[in-house]
Amino acid sequence: MDANAAKLLGAGIAMGVGALGPGIGLGMLLGKAFESIARQPEVSGDIRTSMFIGIGVTEAVALYAFVVALILIFVA
C-alpha cells in the first residue's frame, strides 16, 4: 500500500468511526429532549434552548474527526 492510499484510508476510517459516537449521542439527546417536550409541553422553550446547546457540544466531536480527516488528506 503506498502512502497516499494509506492517507485516504485513514481519513475514511477517521470520519466513519468518529461519526459513530456523536451519532449515538445526538440520537439519545434528541430522543430525550422530545420525550420531555411531549411530557411537559409548557417548558418546551427551555428544553429547546438546552437541546441546542447540547447539540452544539455533541456535534463538535464529530467535527474534530472531520477536521482530522481533512488534515490527513490535504496536509499530512
Next chain:
Amino acid sequence: MWGLVVVVLLAALVGFDLLKAPGQKLEFAVAGEFELTPIVELPTIGPFDMSINKAVVYLWLTAAILIAVAVIIRLNLKKEPGRFQVVIETLYGLAHDGIVGAVMKSGRATWFPYIAGVFFFVLTANLIGLVPLPLAEHGQFGFYTATANLYVTLTLALCTFAFTHYAGIRKNGGLHYFRNWAPPSAPPVLKQLIWVIHAVSEVFRLVSLAVRLFANMLAGHAILAVFFAMALIFQSYLAAAMLQGASVLIYLFEIFVAFIQAFIFAILSAVYIGGALDQEH
C-alpha cells in the same frame, strides 16, 4: 396536468441527451473550490498578508449588507410593520429572548449588543454563501462562504474568548474570578486538579467554537459542490439529472444549517459569557 407535460418533456430531454456521445472529459476537484487566491495583491505587513481575496470580499459584503439593512429598517420603522420589518423583528426577538434572555442571568443589557452582533454577522455570512456570486475563478458564478474559513471563525471565537474573560474579571475582580474556576469548598489537591481541568476546557471551548462553524460550513459547501458537479464525476447525464434534484434538497438543508449554526454560535457565546459573569461554584 401541466406538471405531467413538463415531466415528460424533461424525460425526453434527458433521454435525447443520453443518446448523444459523451462530451469532453472535465476534471473537478472539490478542494480547489476553497482555495484563496489573492484578487488584489498587497504587501505583507509583519506576519499579516494584506492581500484581498475571496473571503475578504465576502466579509466586506456581509458588513455592507448588515449596515444597509440596519439603516433601512431604522429609517422605515412603522407601527404596523411590513413583511421585511416582521422578519427582522422576529430575528431580533430571537436574539433578545431566545438567546440572551434564555441563557444569561445578569448583564443582559450590557452583553446583548455583542451576542446579537455575532448572531446577525454569522447568519448573514452563512446566508450570503448560498447566493451564487461572480467571484469564483475567471469571474464565474460560484458558492463560497467566508465562514468556511478557519481564520474567520477563529477570529470570531477569539472575540468571544476575550470578552468572556473581560466580563468575568470586570464583574468579579481578577483574582476572585480565576480563583473561582474551582469550587472553593473542594479539598486542597482536588481543587488544583479541577482548576487545571477548567483551564484546559477554556482553551477547548475556543477551539470547538471556531472548528464547529468552520467544519459545518465547509462540509456543507463541499457536499453542495460535489452534488452540483455529479455530471463531471460520473460522466452520465442520467445520474446528473437525478442528483441535481437531490442537490436542491441539500441546498434547503444548508439554509437550515446556516440558521442553526448562527444560533448555536451566539447561544454558546452567551452561555460562556453568562458563566463568567455568574460563577456558580
